[in-house]
Amino acid sequence: MSANGQIIPSSLSISDLPWQIRWNQDKCTLCGSCTAVCPVNSIELGVFRKREIKAGTGFAEKPSSSQTIRYGIRQRTSPAYACVGCAMCSLVCPNDAIAPVRNDGSDKLRYHINQGGQPKSRGGRRNDPSGLLDQIKFIRISMLTDPALDAGRHTFDVNTLLGRVLEPRDALKHQREHGWMPPVREIYPLVIGGMSFGALSPTMWEGLQMGVAYLNEEMGMPVRICTGEGGCPPRLLRSRFLKYVILQIASGYFGWDEIIHAIPEMKEDPCAIEIKYGQGAKPGDGGLLMWHKVNKLIAAIRGVPERVSLPSPPTHQTQYSIEESVAKMIQSMSMAWGFRVPVYPKISATSTSLAVLNNLTRNPYAAGLAIDGEDGGTGAAYNVSMNHMGHPIASNLRDCYLNLVKVGKQNEIPLFAGGGVGKNGNLAANAAALIMMGASGVQTGKYIMQAAAGCLGSEQDRCNICNIGLCPKGIASQDPRIYRRLDAEKVAERVVDLYLAFDMELRKILAPLGRSTSLPIGMSDALGINDYHAAERLGIRYVV
Amino acid sequence: MCRLFAVTSDTPLSPMKALEALDAMREGHDGSGVGLFMRDLGGPFAAIKGAPILSGIFTDAGLKKLDTLMMDIGFMTKYRMGIQLPETPPAGTPSRDIYLIRAYDYPRAWENLAEEEKHRRLLKVRLELREMGEADGDMIVFSFWPDVIMIKEIGDPLTVGRYMDLDRHGITARIIMAQGRQNTNYAINLYACHPFFLEGFATMTNGENTAFIPVKEFLESRGFDGYIGFQSDSEVFVHILHYISTFLDLPLDAYKHIITPLPDEALNSHPDASVLRILKQSCRRLIIDGPNCIIGNLPDGTLFMGQDSKKLRPGIVGGKPGIWAFSSEVCGLDTVIPDRDKSKDFQPMHLDMAMVGPDRKEVKVCRQTDRLSRQA
Ligand code: SF4
Ligand code: SF4
Numbered sequence: 001m002s003a004n005g006q007i008i009p010s011s012l013s014i015s016d017l018p019w020q021i022r023w024n025q026d027k028c029t030l031c032g033s034c035t036a037v038c039p040v041n042s043i044e045l046g047v048f049r050k051r052e053i054k055a056g057t058g059f060a061e062k063p064s065s066s067q068t069i070r071y072g073i074r075q076r077t078s079p080a081y082a083c084v085g086c087a088m089c090s091l092v093c094p095n096d097a098i099a100p101v102r103n104d105g106s107d108k109l110r111y112h113i114n115q116g117g118q119p120k121s122r123g124g125r126r127n128d129p130s131g132l133l134d135q136i137k138f139i140r141i142s143m144l145t146d147p148a149l150d151a152g153r154h155t156f157d158v159n160t161l162l163g164r165v166l167e168p169r170d171a172l173k174h175q176r177e178h179g180w181m182p183p184v185r186e187i188y189p190l191v192i193g194g195m196s197f198g199a200l201s202p203t204m205w206e207g208l209q210m211g212v213a214y215l216n217e218e219m220g221m222p223v224r225i226c227t228g229e230g231g232c233p234p235r236l237l238r239s240r241f242l243k244y245v246i247l248q249i250a251s252g253y254f255g256w257d258e259i260i261h262a263i264p265e266m267k268e269d270p271c272a273i274e275i276k277y278g279q280g281a282k283p284g285d286g287g288l289l290m291w292h293k294v295n296k297l298i299a300a301i302r303g304v305p306e307r308v309s310l311p312s313p314p315t316h317q318t319q320y321s322i323e324e325s326v327a328k329m330i331q332s333m334s335m336a337w338g339f340r341v342p343v344y345p346k347i348s349a350t351s352t353s354l355a356v357l358n359n360l361t362r363n364p365y366a367a368g369l370a371i372d373g374e375d376g377g378t379g380a381a382y383n384v385s386m387n388h389m390g391h392p393i394a395s396n397l398r399d400c401y402l403n404l405v406k407v408g409k410q411n412e413i414p415l416f417a418g419g420g421v422g423k424n425g426n427l428a429a430n431a432a433a434l435i436m437m438g439a440s441g442v443q444t445g446k447y448i449m450q451a452a453a454g455c456l457g458s459e460q461d462r463c464n465i466c467n468i469g470l471c472p473k474g475i476a477s478q479d480p481r482i483y484r485r486l487d488a489e490k491v492a493e494r495v496v497d498l499y500l501a502f503d504m505e506l507r508k509i510l511a512p513l514g515r516s517t518s519l520p521i522g523m524s525d526a527l528g529i530n531d532y533h534a535a536e537r538l539g540i541r542y543v544v
Numbered sequence: 545m546c547r548l549f550a551v552t553s554d555t556p557l558s559p560m561k562a563l564e565a566l567d568a569m570r571e572g573h574d575g576s577g578v579g580l581f582m583r584d585l586g587g588p589f590a591a592i593k594g595a596p597i598l599s600g601i602f603t604d605a606g607l608k609k610l611d612t613l614m615m616d617i618g619f620m621t622k623y624r625m626g627i628q629l630p631e632t633p634p635a636g637t638p639s640r641d642i643y644l645i646r647a648y649d650y651p652r653a654w655e656n657l658a659e660e661e662k663h664r665r666l667l668k669v670r671l672e673l674r675e676m677g678e679a680d681g682d683m684i685v686f687s688f689w690p691d692v693i694m695i696k697e698i699g700d701p702l703t704v705g706r707y708m709d710l711d712r713h714g715i716t717a718r719i720i721m722a723q724g725r726q727n728t729n730y731a732i733n734l735y736a737c738h739p740f741f742l743e744g745f746a747t748m749t750n751g752e753n754t755a756f757i758p759v760k761e762f763l764e765s766r767g768f769d770g771y772i773g774f775q776s777d778s779e780v781f782v783h784i785l786h787y788i789s790t791f792l793d794l795p796l797d798a799y800k801h802i803i804t805p806l807p808d809e810a811l812n813s814h815p816d817a818s819v820l821r822i823l824k825q826s827c828r829r830l831i832i833d834g835p836n837c838i839i840g841n842l843p844d845g846t847l848f849m850g851q852d853s854k855k856l857r858p859g860i861v862g863g864k865p866g867i868w869a870f871s872s873e874v875c876g877l878d879t880v881i882p883d884r885d886k887s888k889d890f891q892p893m894h895l896d897m898a899m900v901g902p903d904r905k906e907v908k909v910c911r912q913t914d915r916l917s918r919q920a
Binding site: 149161168175408518524 | 754758765808833854
């Protein structure tokens with residue numbers, strides 16, 4: 001900007017931005033790699049003019065001035081182009097000449113990213129690095145009374161059940177009388193949570209699916225992946241891999257036509273159907289696939305026109321109440337597959353979770369309940385929803401589990417918990433804590449993106465531009481020029497790596513607790529926390 | 545770690561026999577407590593098999609409370625055995641007022657009730673007494689059941705047995721279960737001491753059941769009065785046994801399938817696969833997860849031993865027709881039946897359950913891969 005440029009309220013200086021670019025003139029060879037890769041065009045080639053005045057010290061010399069010009073990198077400061085700190089520029093720079101640095105003061109950008117009256121929206125992160133799950137410790141360790149198990153040598157059965165499990169007397173009665181038995185799937189307790197085809201790039205999706213298939217078929221781990229709303233590629237629907245997939249239907253019904261049409265040709269039943277009522281990151285808000293990402297392929301699979309934004313309504317609009325909705329949708333989805341496929345709702349953790357759960361206990365077709373806490377979600381939403389709405393998962397899950405215990409139906413309706421599982425990298429510990437508080441399994445999406453594809457986002461609002469189709473890693477973009485950066489095979493490899501590592505860590509947690517023959521669902525006596533009120537609230541031990 | 549010893553014999557034996565066996569195994573326990581369960585009684589109790597026997601520890605005040613309550617219900621004392629104790633108890637054993645072993649006649653009003661109903665009511669009375677006693681600390685009630693005596697005390701098993709002079713009092717039984725050591729993970733409490741008893745079923749265990757809380761929460765939510773206590777993480781074993789026998793009407797060999805279900809691959813090729821899969825799923829909350837050896841006794845007198853699926857706890861069965869013993873160590877077995885054919889001793893592995901029926905002819909071993917003896 002020239003010195004006499006117009007200064008307006010939203011004129012920001014570089015130091016007003018949350019991320020600043022440090023560029024080193026000595027190292028830079030002006031190859032242009034960084035500017036080419038920057039997803040938000042935050043840096044551009046700049047021409048810098050320098051006027052030098054020389055005033056001689058003697059009388060004979062006259063003062064003179066000279067002009068020089070050099071080229072370099074300039075950081076743009078207008079709110080639309082503010083650097084997101086993704087560090088792609090550093091990644092591609094051959095000379096280590098450029099890097100983003102976090103502004104350690106508070107930025108002024110936050111007051112100006114609502115240009116055009118549009119509040120900020122972004123990809124899913126709550127931007128709060130702390131979390132209760134990381135505070136929980138496993139305290140019941142078998143030491144002297146019993147030989148501890150060896151995570152490496154003993155066999156561990158950690159699979160869990162997804163599906164309505166009948167009370168033992170009813171189960172035996174149904175069996176004797178050849179009555180209908182609700183379908184139950186034995187699955188691995190870490191489920192890849194719903195991230196839709198459309199939100200994720202084709203390469204990312206393919207990589208995840210390949211990884212899951214490999215885990216199932218080569219490693220013998222019954223890992224399941226949920227599609228999220230938006231349908232499923234037709235070929236996958238008609239393949240034997242469908243059994244590893246949980247199909248999601250949400251309030252926008254995107255992609256359901258495609259699924260319904262494929263039913264007669266399905267070789268396998270899907271693992272389950274998840275009806276999404278709410279997402280932890282934005283409770284009370286629907287999905288939002290912005291027009292940037294709705295290209296020809298996505299439009300075809302979702303059955304919509306190209307390049308229109310696809311907001312799902314917050315609730316299933318065709319139904320009158322949550323009771324009616326849950327009952328009807330579970331019934332009709334079960335019917336579609338001849339009552340052979342478990343159908344369960346996913347809700348955001350809220351103060352009304354218990355109401356939904358109580359409703360489910362009376363519905364013989366309800367196959368489970370997925371609860372998504374405030375740290376969950378990968379999709380696009382408004383900043384305010386993500387940062388300020390929602391209920392943490394731990395206490396919500398615990399309330400639900402203890403409520404089931406009270407009515408004697410614990411694990412009859414398996415609870416799956418999500419929302420911040422592994423958000424600071426402690427995937428196995430967080431998952432184990434939730435399981436011991438009563439979850440039959442956990443769902444995670446963000447960790448998978450982080451670990452399997454190297455998502456650059458962080459809980460400190462780094463990157464987080466998943467919504468506008470410019471994901472620099474090609475994870476959440478529908479632009480082939482971008483998503484070709486991501487190698488699906490490599491994603492699959494990472495999925496396998498992370499599951500095997502998770503499995504080992506889980507065993508490292510379970511072995512000293514003496515648990516190996518069944519997943520320690522509800523083993524709350526093993527948990528401790530150094531926060532008195534949290535301990536009271538969760539019904540676990542207070543330890544300091 | 546606890547030491548376990550159980551014996552079933554055609555001729556009634558003194559409980560001291562079992563305590564001697566525990567003593568032989570003393571290296572493994574610290575002598576912190578003892579529990580005794582006796583059934584199919586000899587001596588004076590042989591003639592009054594149907595009469596319910598109350599066993600417990602009372603203070604003088606507690607005894608008065610007991611008498612008032614029993615009189616109110618209409619129980620008449622039929623036979624009483626007083627255990628006179630020396631002035632000073634051995635080191636580590638508290639001094640008690642009265643060890644009560646008292647047989648009653650059923651109240652008149654109960655006479656025409658079905659056996660089952662009588663049993664339900666006996667349970668209720670026991671629980672009521674226990675609750676009253678817990679409030680004031682003056683009554684500890686171990687069992688109230690026909691043909692069953694239970695004794696529990698803190699201290700070294702053999703020393704306690706001699707102190708109570710069990711031989712002299714003429715208590716003998718054909719089935720005896722004995723355990724050395726108080727409970728492990730919780731505070732010292734006589735109710736936490738093995739064996740545990742509920743409506744004719746008894747079990748004792750060594751080791752630690754890490755699945756305790758989920759199992760306890762499941763049982764508590766069944767709405768049955770008798771599923772209480774839970775002062776020890778293995779008290780649930782007797783409740784599970786009771787639950788599958790009375791609620792689910794399953795045979796004893798199904799017990800093993802409930803607490804340690806087969807892995808899926810094994811299940812798929814099992815002749816009873818369909819029912820076992822259903823049991824595995826619906827009773828998943830009853831899967832135990834400790835290194836445990838479980839010895840138990842059924843109302844019909846069958847004595848059995850099973851292991852958790854890790855089989856990290858020893859357990860051995862041996863004997864001869866007419867007398868069989870179940871022990872956590874072979875030296876315990878040697879003490880009581882030294883003249884058996886040792887080559888026939890059997891150590892149940894992780895899939896086995898060994899049982900000796902009321903006829904005491906042989907040890908029957910069933911493996912989880914076999915057909916169920918009876919379908920539910
Ligand atoms: S850090 Fe990312 S957004 Fe910032 S300049 Fe570099 S490439 Fe662009
Ligand atoms: S998915 Fe892509 S755009 Fe979103 S935070 Fe990760 S790297 Fe950035």
